[in-house]
Amino acid sequence: MAERRLHGLQRVLGVNALFSTAYGNVGSSIYYALGLVASFALGLTPVVFVITGFIFYLTAATYAEATAMYPEAGGSSSFARHAFNELASFFAAWAQMLNYTITIAISAFFVPHYLGGVAHVDALRHAPGDIFFSIGLIIALSLVNVRGVKESAGVNIGLAVVDFLTQLLLVAVGIFLVFSPSTLIDNVHFGLAPTWKDFFVAIPVGMIAYTGIETISNMAEEAKDEEKTIPAAINRVVIAVFAIYSLLPMVALSALPVTQNPDGEYVTKLGLPEDQGGFAGDPVLGVVKGFDLGFLQGPTEVYVGILAATILLIASNAGIIGVSRLVYSMGVHRQMPDRMRQLHPKYGTPYIGILIFGVIACIAVIPGKAEFLGNMYAFGAMLSFTVAHVAVVKLRLSKPDARRPWRGPGNIELSGGRSIPLFAVFGGIFTLLAFIVVTALHVDVAIAGIGWLALGMAIYPVYRKRQGLDLTTTTKVAIQRPVLEHEAEYESVLVALDATQGYAKGTIATAAKLAARRRRGIHVLVYIAVPQSSPINASLPEAEAAAESIIEQARLQGGRRVTGHVEKVRAGGAGRMIVQEARQLRAQAIVAPLPPRTGGTLFGKTLETVLAERPCRVIIQSDPVKGPISKRPITVLD
Structure with missing residues (x-):
C-alpha cells in the first residue's frame, strides 16, 4: 500500500x-x-x-x-x-x-x-x-x-x-x-x-x-x-x-x-x-x-x-x-x-x-528621526x-x-x-535591563511604546469577548485539511501540472498510454505557487478551486485509476517538490507539459530541476498550438 x-x-x-x-x-x-x-x-x-x-x-x-x-x-x-x-x-x-x-x-x-x-x-x-x-x-x-x-x-x-x-x-x-x-x-x-x-x-x-x-x-x-x-x-x-x-x-x-x-x-x-x-x-x-583606494x-x-x-x-x-x-x-x-x-x-x-x-x-517615518526609530525597535525587540x-x-x-x-x-x-x-536567565536579565534603560531615558519612546502595548491589550480582550473566548485558552480557526489516503497500489506515473497553466489534455493522454502499458495508476499533482507575503498554508480559494477542477477533468479523461491532490509551494520550489513526490510514490515516470517559453531556457526552472534530479523517466509533453504537426512527447531517460 x-x-x-x-x-x-x-x-x-x-x-x-x-x-x-x-x-x-x-x-x-x-x-x-x-x-x-x-x-x-x-x-x-x-x-x-x-x-x-x-x-x-x-x-x-x-x-x-x-x-x-x-x-x-x-x-x-x-x-x-x-x-x-x-x-x-x-x-x-x-x-x-x-x-x-x-x-x-x-x-x-x-x-x-x-x-x-x-x-x-x-x-x-x-x-x-x-x-x-x-x-x-x-x-x-x-x-x-x-x-x-x-x-x-x-x-x-x-x-x-x-x-x-x-x-x-x-x-x-x-x-x-x-x-x-x-x-x-x-x-x-x-x-x-x-x-x-x-x-x-x-x-x-x-x-x-x-x-x-x-x-x-x-x-x-x-x-x-x-x-x-x-x-x-x-x-x-x-x-x-x-x-x-x-x-x-x-x-x-x-x-x-x-x-x-x-x-x-x-x-x-x-x-x-x-x-x-x-x-x-x-x-x-x-x-x-575614509579609505584611499586610488583608481x-x-x-x-x-x-x-x-x-x-x-x-x-x-x-x-x-x-x-x-x-x-x-x-x-x-x-x-x-x-x-x-x-x-x-x-x-x-x-x-x-x-x-x-x-x-x-x-x-x-x-x-514622517518625523524623520532615525534615533527615534532605533530606540523604538530596541523597545519592542528587548x-x-x-x-x-x-x-x-x-x-x-x-x-x-x-x-x-x-x-x-x-x-x-x-x-x-x-x-x-x-x-536564558542571563540573557533575560540583560534584555530586560536594556528594555528598562531605553524606556526610562527616552520619554518619546516610552509614550509611543507603552501606548502601542496599551492599544493591543485593549483590543485583545474586547475581541476575545465578542468571540465568546476567554483570554488564555488557545483556540485556532479550523482550516480544512485533506484526509490521509491509502492507494490500492503504488502509482507508477506521476503527472505534474501548474495550476496557473490550466488543464493539459495531451499530457493526461500521454500518461494514460504509459500507465496502460505498465498496468499502473496515474497520480496527478497540481501545484500552487504561494506568494512570499502569505503563509505557505494560506487558504487560496480561487487557486485551489482551479486546481481541484484540473484533477476532476483528469479523472473524467483517464478513468477511475486517476487520483490526485494539490500542493502549495514557494516560488522556485516546485521542481524539487515534484522530485520528492515521485520518490515518495515510487513513480516509474514523471509526465509534465512543456510550459510557455518566457526566458532563455526551453523547459523553465521547474522542469530543469526535475530533469537534473530526476529519480525516474521524465516525459515532457509538447502540445503545438496550431498546425498539422502531431503532438510529440519529448522523452528524457534516466
Missing part, C-alpha cells in the same frame, strides 16, 4: 538556505546601526557591539532551543504560547508586530541616504526628500506584496552571500589600510566622550544590529530535518555576525575617528548627520570614503552604496512579509479580528493587514527577547520531560529532571 503524503508545508530549506536568509536580514542592520550606535557611544562603539554580540549569542541560544522543540512560525509568540498561555503569546506577538513595523520603516528610511550618497543627490540625504522617498518606497512595497509578486529565494540568498563577502572584504581592506589601535585608544575619554548615560543607552540601541533573529524561527515550518538544521543555522549566524560586528566598527572608528568640533564637543562623522558633514545616514559608505575608490563607493540600498530594500520588504505572516498567524489563533488576516480574493495575500501596517510604518528567555526557563521547569533536540550551553540540573538554563 502506498501512503500518500499529506498536503501541507514543504520542508525543503537546509542549513545553508536558513543561514543565508537569516544573515540577509541580520546583516542588513549594520548599514544603519553603525551610525546610530556611534552617535551615542563615540569611541566606545566597538565595545558596545561586543557587548550586544554577547547578548545576541545568549538570545540566539534561546531561540535555537525553543525553535528546535517547536518548529513552527511565531518565534517568541510561539514559545510563550507553549510555556504560558494565549494572553502571553499575544503580548509577545504584539511586540513583534512593532519590531516588524519599525524594521520596514527604518530600512526604507536609509535607502535614499545611500542612493543620494552614491548619486551625489543631496536632497535624498536629508528632510524632506528622504522622508518622501522612503514613504513612497513603503507604499510601493506594500502594493507589490498585496499583489503577491513571486520573490526569488535564490536571488535573496545570493545577495545575502554577496553582502557577507563584501563586509568581510571591507574589514580586511580596512585592517590593512586604516586600522590603528592607537587611534581607537585616543578615541575614548571615559565619562566624557561618551558620557556614561550615552554609553548605556547605546547598548539597547546596538541591539538593532540584530534585526531579523526571528527569521529562522518564522521559517521553521519550511526547514527540512529541523531538529538539526535550525540550531546549526543559528550558530552560523552568530559566528558570522559577531565576526563582522566586532571588527567593522574598529575599522570605522579608525577611518573616521572621534574629534572635537569648534564648540568643544566630541563627535565622529559616523554619527553626525549629513548636513553637518557626517555619514549617520550612510555610515558604511562613509567608512569606504578603485569611485567604483567601490558606487558598488557599496548600491549594494547597501538593495540589501535595505530587501530588508524592508522582508519586514512586510513578516508582518503579513504574523497577521495571518494571529488571526488563525484568534488573537485579532479575522478581517485582518482576510486574503485578497484574487491574489491570495492578507492585504488588509499589509496595508494597515504599511500605513503605520509610513507614519513612523521586550520580545525577554519574553523568549522567560519562556525557555519556564519550559525547563514545567516540562522537564519534553523532548529537546538541542539544549543551550550552561545548565544547572535540579531534581525531577528539571534544570535552569543559565544562557
Whole structure:
C-alpha cells in the first residue's frame, strides 16, 4: 500500500538556505546601526557591539532551543504560547508586530541616504526628500506584496552571500589600510566622550544590529530535518555576525575617528548627520570614503552604496512579509479580528493587514528621526527577547520531560529532571535591563511604546469577548485539511501540472498510454505557487478551486485509476517538490507539459530541476498550438 503524503508545508530549506536568509536580514542592520550606535557611544562603539554580540549569542541560544522543540512560525509568540498561555503569546506577538513595523520603516528610511550618497543627490540625504522617498518606497512595497509578486529565494540568498563577502572584504581592506589601535585608544575619554548615560543607552540601541533573529524561527515550518538544521543555522549566524560586528566598527572608528568640533564637543562623522558633514545616514559608505583606494575608490563607493540600498530594500520588504505572516498567524489563533488576516480574493495575500501596517510604518517615518526609530525597535525587540528567555526557563521547569533536540550551553540540573538554563536567565536579565534603560531615558519612546502595548491589550480582550473566548485558552480557526489516503497500489506515473497553466489534455493522454502499458495508476499533482507575503498554508480559494477542477477533468479523461491532490509551494520550489513526490510514490515516470517559453531556457526552472534530479523517466509533453504537426512527447531517460 502506498501512503500518500499529506498536503501541507514543504520542508525543503537546509542549513545553508536558513543561514543565508537569516544573515540577509541580520546583516542588513549594520548599514544603519553603525551610525546610530556611534552617535551615542563615540569611541566606545566597538565595545558596545561586543557587548550586544554577547547578548545576541545568549538570545540566539534561546531561540535555537525553543525553535528546535517547536518548529513552527511565531518565534517568541510561539514559545510563550507553549510555556504560558494565549494572553502571553499575544503580548509577545504584539511586540513583534512593532519590531516588524519599525524594521520596514527604518530600512526604507536609509535607502535614499545611500542612493543620494552614491548619486551625489543631496536632497535624498536629508528632510524632506528622504522622508518622501522612503514613504513612497513603503507604499510601493506594500502594493507589490498585496499583489503577491513571486520573490526569488535564490536571488535573496545570493545577495545575502554577496553582502557577507563584501563586509568581510571591507574589514580586511580596512585592517590593512586604516586600522590603528592607537587611534581607537585616543578615541575614548571615559565619562566624557561618551558620557556614561550615552554609553548605556547605546547598548539597547546596538541591539538593532540584530534585526531579523526571528527569521529562522518564522521559517521553521519550511526547514527540512529541523531538529538539526535550525540550531546549526543559528550558530552560523552568530559566528558570522559577531565576526563582522566586532571588527567593522574598529575599522570605522579608525577611518573616521572621534574629534572635537569648534564648540568643544566630541563627535565622529559616523554619527553626525549629513548636513553637518557626517555619514549617520550612510555610515558604511562613509567608512569606504575614509579609505584611499586610488583608481578603485569611485567604483567601490558606487558598488557599496548600491549594494547597501538593495540589501535595505530587501530588508524592508522582508519586514512586510513578516508582518503579513504574523497577521495571518494571529488571526488563525484568534488573537485579532479575522478581517485582518482576510486574503485578497484574487491574489491570495492578507492585504488588509499589509496595508494597515504599511500605513503605520509610513507614519513612523514622517518625523524623520532615525534615533527615534532605533530606540523604538530596541523597545519592542528587548521586550520580545525577554519574553523568549522567560519562556525557555519556564519550559525547563514545567516540562522537564519534553523532548529537546538541542539544549543551550550552561545548565544547572535540579531534581525531577528539571534544570535552569543559565544562557536564558542571563540573557533575560540583560534584555530586560536594556528594555528598562531605553524606556526610562527616552520619554518619546516610552509614550509611543507603552501606548502601542496599551492599544493591543485593549483590543485583545474586547475581541476575545465578542468571540465568546476567554483570554488564555488557545483556540485556532479550523482550516480544512485533506484526509490521509491509502492507494490500492503504488502509482507508477506521476503527472505534474501548474495550476496557473490550466488543464493539459495531451499530457493526461500521454500518461494514460504509459500507465496502460505498465498496468499502473496515474497520480496527478497540481501545484500552487504561494506568494512570499502569505503563509505557505494560506487558504487560496480561487487557486485551489482551479486546481481541484484540473484533477476532476483528469479523472473524467483517464478513468477511475486517476487520483490526485494539490500542493502549495514557494516560488522556485516546485521542481524539487515534484522530485520528492515521485520518490515518495515510487513513480516509474514523471509526465509534465512543456510550459510557455518566457526566458532563455526551453523547459523553465521547474522542469530543469526535475530533469537534473530526476529519480525516474521524465516525459515532457509538447502540445503545438496550431498546425498539422502531431503532438510529440519529448522523452528524457534516466
